[in-house]
Amino acid sequence: MNLIEIHKTFQTDDQCTEHLAKLRWPDGVRCVTCGTDKVKQYSSPTKKQPGRKVYECQEPTCKQQFTATSGTIFHDTHLPLTKWFVALSLLVDAKKSISAKQLQRHLGTGYKTAWYLAHRIRKAMEETDPRPKLGGIVEMDETYVGGRKLGFGPIVAKKAKEIVIGIRQRDGELRMFHVEDVKSGTLAKYIRENVSDDVDVLVTDSFPAYKYAVGPKKHETVNHIAKEWVRGNVHTNTIESAFSLLKRGIVGSFHRISIKHLKRYLAEFEYRYNRRDNLNRFKETLGRMAKTKPMPFEALTAEPS
Secondary structure: OOHHHHHHHOOOHHHHHHHHHHHHOOOOOOOOOOOOOOEEEEEOOOOOOOOOEEEEEOOOOOOOEEOOOOOOOOOOOOOOHHHHHHHHHHHHHOOOOOOHHHHHHHHOOOHHHHHHHHHHHHHHHOOOOOOOOEOOEEEEEEEEEOOOOOOOOHHHHHHOOEEEEEEEEOOOOEEEEEEOOOOHHHHHHHHHHHEOOOOOEEEEEOOOHHHHHOOOOOEEEEOOOOOOOOEOOEOOHHHHHHHHHHHHHHHHHHOOOOHHHHHHHHHHHHHHHHOOOOOOHHHHHHHHHOOOOOOOHHHHHOOOO
């Protein structure tokens, strides 16, 4: 759905709530506490939400009251759901993403609200279920993210940056990971967890650590130092194009990002890249948001453990 279709379909919060309820409970509403389908709906208007409705569990031992947004990423939101839907549409379709400042202008909210909103949407984009290993022709590469370290040489400046590993099945899925180093043991761990043992070939550049990390899998390299970019089917162009989108998003849309949240930004770019041809990505993402647990503001701003 594009922005115009969303505006036409979801003009009120009631319409948004009904749609979320169908996504969350396709077989009928169930109590979020005990799971029973013995549920009744009541009107419970408030000053900000005159059409608000709540469900009440009819089990004598439960009697829990809840709404379609209870226990989801929308939990306790003070922002109208119509604005949530617009924000999701903008974020899921923006090839190089959209900054919180730009969301603030579009939605007419405060900056903190727009920033918190965007990160909750990114939370729903994170892949949590086990994923099948990649096969066929798989490309792997590493890139460096971060600002320049002024007054130092290129080696010191590079060490100050954060490392991102990218693995992509040719004409298939992309995966990106924020890692501490690119030692052979670290690379081997991600290859083992994400690349099938019977992969046709794993293609990398000539970085020496790959030689020891790949193991028994068939391995081909391109030597970028010698200005070799393509040799038949052997190249890393598709994973590098994904890195290019990520960096253009960071430099052009965000300008700067917190390394603490880098994992969530990677999840967003990975998610959108893997669904770039999926015309139902708005509905799919909304369905994930309706089933993703809340992320309190305190958890988002807390110092990493």
